Amino acid sequence: MKIIVAIKQVPERDAQIRIDAAGKWIEESGLQYALNESDAYALEEALQLKEKHGGEVVVLTAGPERVGPTIREALAKGADRAIHIDCADLGSRDALGVARLLAAAVKPENPDLILTGLQSDDLGQGQTGVILAELLGLPHSSLILHVDKTDSGLTVKRELEEGWFQSIELPTPAVLTIQSGGNKLRYATLMGIKRAKTKEVRTVSAAELASDATPVAVLERVALPQKQKSTQMIPGNPKEAAAALVEKLKFEARVL
Amino acid sequence: MLPLSAILAEPQSFSLAEKLLLIVLVAASVTAFWLRFRVVLAKILQSKKDASFRLFPIGKRLWDFLWEVAFQAKVIRQRPLPGLAHAFVFWGFCAFVLVTLNHFAVGLGLGFLSPTSLFGRFYFDFAAVFALACAVGILGLFIRRFLVRPKWLGQQLSYQSGFIAFLIFLLMVTYLASFFVADADPATRVLWWVHTLALLTFLPIIPHTKHLHLVLSPATVFLSRGSFSQIPPLAGDEDFGLIAGTDLTRLVSLQAFSCVECGRCTEHCPAAITGKLLNPKEIILGLRNYLNDLGPASEEPLLGKYNPQEAPFQCTTCGACEFQCPVGIEHLPILIGLRRGAVNTGTWQDDYGSKLFLALERGSNAHGLPASERDKFIEKVALPIFDGSQEYCLWLGCMGGYDPKGREIIADFAHVMNYLGTSFGVLRKEKCCGDPVRRLGNDLVFQKLAESNLEVFAQSKVKKVVSICPHCVRTIQEDWKEFGTPPPVEHHSEFLAGHANKLPAKRSGSESIVYHDPCYLGRYRNVYKQPRKVVKLAGKLVEAPRNHERSFCCGAGGGLVFLGEETGERVGQVRATELIATGATTIGTACPFCNSIFRDALAEKGAAAPQLLDIAQLTARGLPESQT
Numbered sequence: 001m002k003i004i005v006a007i008k009q010v011p012e013r014d015a016q017i018r019i020d021a022a023g024k025w026i027e028e029s030g031l032q033y034a035l036n037e038s039d040a041y042a043l044e045e046a047l048q049l050k051e052k053h054g055g056e057v058v059v060l061t062a063g064p065e066r067v068g069p070t071i072r073e074a075l076a077k078g079a080d081r082a083i084h085i086d087c088a089d090l091g092s093r094d095a096l097g098v099a100r101l102l103a104a105a106v107k108p109e110n111p112d113l114i115l116t117g118l119q120s121d122d123l124g125q126g127q128t129g130v131i132l133a134e135l136l137g138l139p140h141s142s143l144i145l146h147v148d149k150t151d152s153g154l155t156v157k158r159e160l161e162e163g164w165f166q167s168i169e170l171p172t173p174a175v176l177t178i179q180s181g182g183n184k185l186r187y188a189t190l191m192g193i194k195r196a197k198t199k200e201v202r203t204v205s206a207a208e209l210a211s212d213a214t215p216v217a218v219l220e221r222v223a224l225p226q227k228q229k230s231t232q233m234i235p236g237n238p239k240e241a242a243a244a245l246v247e248k249l250k251f252e253a254r255v256l
Numbered sequence: 257m258l259p260l261s262a263i264l265a266e267p268q269s270f271s272l273a274e275k276l277l278l279i280v281l282v283a284a285s286v287t288a289f290w291l292r293f294r295v296v297l298a299k300i301l302q303s304k305k306d307a308s309f310r311l312f313p314i315g316k317r318l319w320d321f322l323w324e325v326a327f328q329a330k331v332i333r334q335r336p337l338p339g340l341a342h343a344f345v346f347w348g349f350c351a352f353v354l355v356t357l358n359h360f361a362v363g364l365g366l367g368f369l370s371p372t373s374l375f376g377r378f379y380f381d382f383a384a385v386f387a388l389a390c391a392v393g394i395l396g397l398f399i400r401r402f403l404v405r406p407k408w409l410g411q412q413l414s415y416q417s418g419f420i421a422f423l424i425f426l427l428m429v430t431y432l433a434s435f436f437v438a439d440a441d442p443a444t445r446v447l448w449w450v451h452t453l454a455l456l457t458f459l460p461i462i463p464h465t466k467h468l469h470l471v472l473s474p475a476t477v478f479l480s481r482g483s484f485s486q487i488p489p490l491a492g493d494e495d496f497g498l499i500a501g502t503d504l505t506r507l508v509s510l511q512a513f514s515c516v517e518c519g520r521c522t523e524h525c526p527a528a529i530t531g532k533l534l535n536p537k538e539i540i541l542g543l544r545n546y547l548n549d550l551g552p553a554s555e556e557p558l559l560g561k562y563n564p565q566e567a568p569f570q571c572t573t574c575g576a577c578e579f580q581c582p583v584g585i586e587h588l589p590i591l592i593g594l595r596r597g598a599v600n601t602g603t604w605q606d607d608y609g610s611k612l613f614l615a616l617e618r619g620s621n622a623h624g625l626p627a628s629e630r631d632k633f634i635e636k637v638a639l640p641i642f643d644g645s646q647e648y649c650l651w652l653g654c655m656g657g658y659d660p661k662g663r664e665i666i667a668d669f670a671h672v673m674n675y676l677g678t679s680f681g682v683l684r685k686e687k688c689c690g691d692p693v694r695r696l697g698n699d700l701v702f703q704k705l706a707e708s709n710l711e712v713f714a715q716s717k718v719k720k721v722v723s724i725c726p727h728c729v730r731t732i733q734e735d736w737k738e739f740g741t742p743p744p745v746e747h748h749s750e751f752l753a754g755h756a757n758k759l760p761a762k763r764s765g766s767e768s769i770v771y772h773d774p775c776y777l778g779r780y781r782n783v784y785k786q787p788r789k790v791v792k793l794a795g796k797l798v799e800a801p802r803n804h805e806r807s808f809c810c811g812a813g814g815g816l817v818f819l820g821e822e823t824g825e826r827v828g829q830v831r832a833t834e835l836i837a838t839g840a841t842t843i844g845t846a847c848p849f850c851n852s853i854f855r856d857a858l859a860e861k862g863a864a865a866p867q868l869l870d871i872a873q874l875t876a877r878g879l880p881e882s883q884t
Contacts, residue, residue, distance in 0.1 A: 012618065012619075013618055013619055013626065014619050014620045014626055014627035014628070016627075016628075016631075034618050035618075184607060184610060185610065185614055186602065186610065187602070187609075187610050187613035187614055187617060187698070187701075188613075188617060188700060188701075189599065189600050189601055189602040189698075189700060190490075190496055190600040190601075190698075190699045190700040191496050191600055191601045191602065192602065193700055194493050
């Protein structure tokens, strides 16, 4: 089975985010980057499928030169080769624009399965994977926790609301967007990193893929979330207070 | 009863037949020795070269050799009675070198040391004193092994050891008996031959048994890596740690063959004591068996048949084994080397371990918490940010930056530094020092963390570092050296002891404080006096039964604190119980990991538990209120 995993490099989870002068994007200088979390799960799912059924795992990413370490990390964890779409203006492209780039790079590969993370940790639109499927004319399913290969195609486990799951059968080739937490991630190893040095990373420029960069959705403004803290004192004896607290947690905070 | 002449009797002449027999026997004995010893030597020399080995500076090597081998200081100090018995045997052997050479020379009619000459008379008497001590010593060791039978010598009785003890005893007795007979007495000849045969039997047994340490351990002590728990840098692109025979270096192989199976390592190992699978002696013997069966060219894995994979991962890296070992075996580079082999290739699969590695691959701290939590803490207690102008960079560490109790220690220590008027600041971009991944053998993540932190140090122009965590101190000061030049690092006990004269003395003299030596401060850094000095400012110092270099681990080290519940009895529980039993009203710690382990252990004891305070907290508590 030939699997392409589309991954994205995003600011590190612990990064201290600042908004740039124009207010349209984050200040990228001084930031450290890492592999998008749900993409890490997509890669893990692909690697486990390969370990079970054989085949090849190709990672595909679009971004500027700084994505190099993220590609090497994916190769170190076990991907066989990588395609890097060199594109410095990722931030100004919308999901359609990025999906067009990915689709153009995927087509000549003719994979059996394309996996992406459910959504990116930076923009969080959750669109790229499904648009990619549409552009490629392939069946797709989102929020996937687990993939099984069957004789005729795939059986996948989808996460629904409130702890429900759904089992779906799909033919291949297909596009799946993977939810975080379905697997246990493997750690990168020194041996993996050293072996990764000899693996193929093919770089293609965004211009070469000749896709339209004009966004249909334009980013107006980005802003840091306003921090809000409010404390409520619940009066009454412990029994009443506890009942009132449960009420609030259920219906106001909606965490129960 | 025979008269004591105080002159050694020797047969005056030997027939040709006797001389020929002697030559044949000596040749046979030496050949039998060599046939086996050659194999051992070849296995050591065929092992991979130690890429980072440097013979110089030689001064420390010579000192270690003198102290540990010649003076038997470690052997005696850590186990006084059997140690002294062993030292007598060893010194007896040394004194006997000249006697033995002369003994064989006499048999060929070439004796060079006349028992009646002034020097000869002196020397033979001198050797007789040692012979007596040696005989008593070996008898004592025999009684210990076969009658007392301490459990760390192993379940099975070693009859080889018994036979060797008998031979040594026979050697000494035949020598001593020769003072009670005359030269012409036929008994003299019998004694001479019995002594000869005992020696010639003894020689070939040496390389076949643990008595190989007679020949190897002086070299092992002299050639050891030199500093405590020195983890060698990986050599080249194909070195991932100890995976197979081909990864065993000459030092490791030499050490494996040197093991004398005394079990001191196991006796002091917190894992072995609390019923874990790990037994440091078995780890070394496993390697020796591997070398004997498969040799250093084998590609068979070291873990599996010869040692279980779980065992090295139960090590707290407390270093008691390495510290105790009388023959110079360095257990930590071996145990960590085995971990490296398993982790650097991904063969070690552990949910907690993976979680820790991923947390440090992607984030900044071992707890896997967002770095913003650390910023909030810095803001909350108003810690100044290091800007290059202050004297000290206060390193928070994962415990100081994220753990509630660790934060209390930092806050109190900062309070003391303010009181002393010492300028300091904390870094915004500090990451985990890499201690847990270093000890667990994840070289990839360790290198990333060390390099990233070294870069932050350089950018911020850090000149001096002070830390509340002995693990950070050790890792920054020693382990980071592989990737750059770390600034000098002080542990806060060293800082506080250095400023003791400016700190208010005993406020509550009645309080008794039992001080727990953290492994990474004591055995790793040799810092014992300073924290005690600080404790004495706050109250009456009480010593735990196991203290200083014999201190018993809390169980947190070696990354184990991040690996979930241990099997069997908890190491921390054992130590906490021991500390409580001293009756002290307070347990004084100097390591946030020990502190966190004891916090949990004490919680189980309920209200009766003593209070638990770091030395920084003990100090802060004693500061005048007006200054706070």
